[in-house]
Amino acid sequence: MPTPVIQYDPVMHKILVVEDEVDIAELISFNLKRAGYPTEVAHDGAEGLQAILTQRPDLVILDLMLPSMDGFQILKEMQRDPRSSSIPVMMLTAKGQTDDRIRGLESGADDYLTKPFSPKELLLRIQAILKRNTPTPGSVVYSFGPFRFDKNNLSFYVHEKPVDLTATEFKLFLYLCQRAGQPQDRNDLLKAIWGYNDDVHSRTLDTHMKRLRQKLGESSALIETVRGIGYQVREIE
Numbered sequence: 001m002p003t004p005v006i007q008y009d010p011v012m013h014k015i016l017v018v019e020d021e022v023d024i025a026e027l028i029s030f031n032l033k034r035a036g037y038p039t040e041v042a043h044d045g046a047e048g049l050q051a052i053l054t055q056r057p058d059l060v061i062l063d064l065m066l067p068s069m070d071g072f073q074i075l076k077e078m079q080r081d082p083r084s085s086s087i088p089v090m091m092l093t094a095k096g097q098t099d100d101r102i103r104g105l106e107s108g109a110d111d112y113l114t115k116p117f118s119p120k121e122l123l124l125r126i127q128a129i130l131k132r133n134t135p136t137p138g139s140v141v142y143s144f145g146p147f148r149f150d151k152n153n154l155s156f157y158v159h160e161k162p163v164d165l166t167a168t169e170f171k172l173f174l175y176l177c178q179r180a181g182q183p184q185d186r187n188d189l190l191k192a193i194w195g196y197n198d199d200v201h202s203r204t205l206d207t208h209m210k211r212l213r214q215k216l217g218e219s220s221a222l223i224e225t226v227r228g229i230g231y232q233v234r235e236i237e
Contacts, residue, residue: 013130016057017041018048018074019092020066024115028061031119037126045069049077052084059129062109063092064100075107088129088167092117098203105207110168111194112204128195133167144177145236146219158219168193169212173233176223181235183226205230 015032019025020043032039040055042048045066052060052074060078064071071091078084091109093100101112110129113122133154140151148157149170156165156173165173172193176184190205209231213220222234 013058014038014040014055015059015061015126016048016051016055017061018043018045018051018066018071019061019063020044021063024063024092027119028122031123032126035123043067045071045074049074052078052087053081056083057087058133059126060087060089061092061113061126062089064104065094072103072107075104075109079108085164086166088133090125090129102203102207105204106211108166108211110166124195129168132171132193142174142178144180144233145222147173147177149174149177158216163215165212165215169208169215172208173212176231176233180233183229183232186230189230 015037017025017028017032017039019028019041022043025041025043029039029041040051040057042051046068048060048062048066049069051057062071062074066074075089075091078087078089088110089108091101091104091112092115093104093112094115101114104112110132111125113125142149142151146159148160150156151174154165154167154170156163156170172189175189175192186205194204209223213223216223222236224232224234226232
């Protein structure tokens with residue numbers, strides 16, 4: 001059965017695939033181009049990083065095991081460089097390597113896909129990531145306590161000082177703040193932010209919450225873990 005084409009406008013959404021296995025890279029590239037996404041491929045880690053910094057793609061699909069420079073090193077360098085720190089990353093990892101997935105998420109990846117994978121799922125994940133990273137038209141600002149969210153350009157401030165959040169962290173924390181005082185179920189959060197809600201991916205949520213708390217510093221005390229349910233942001237009196 002042919003892979004269905006995802007109905008999503010990919011105009012200007014350039015995707016870079018960094019994958020050393022030629023057959024996998026060709027499979028990904030074929031499906032992305034078929035769905036209408038301009039796609040480039042790099043088969044080497046150093047080559048991939050250079051392409052990220054010069055081409056500034058809208059999304060990077062990143063393998064972990066690469067020659068010359070592995071995916072973790074690339075993620076680290078991307079976070080350091082202002083040219084690439086805001087580019088979303090979907091990492092590829094071998095099935096069952098939970099530690100690698102967690103490490104990749106903690107290093108800054110927005111999502112992960114395990115090998116072997118379904119081309120349909122790949123396109124759905126890409127669609128979800130790009131939607132999360134698409135600014136809201138018009139200047140829309142939401143404030144809660146010491147936090148200010150500018151949904152127009154996905155900028156976030158604590159006590160009027162800018163804090164660099166990824167688009168996923170931004171959407172996750174905004175979702176919680178808009179529902180302050182209401183415990184949010186883990187599966188509901190996964191569905192609302194990532195587009196899926198199965199227990200296999202629950203560690204994705206935990207890892208992003210860990211990163212978010214680290215970035216918020218003392219203000220992270222407002223985020224509470226609700227045992228047996230999920231998370232909530234405490235109401236501010």
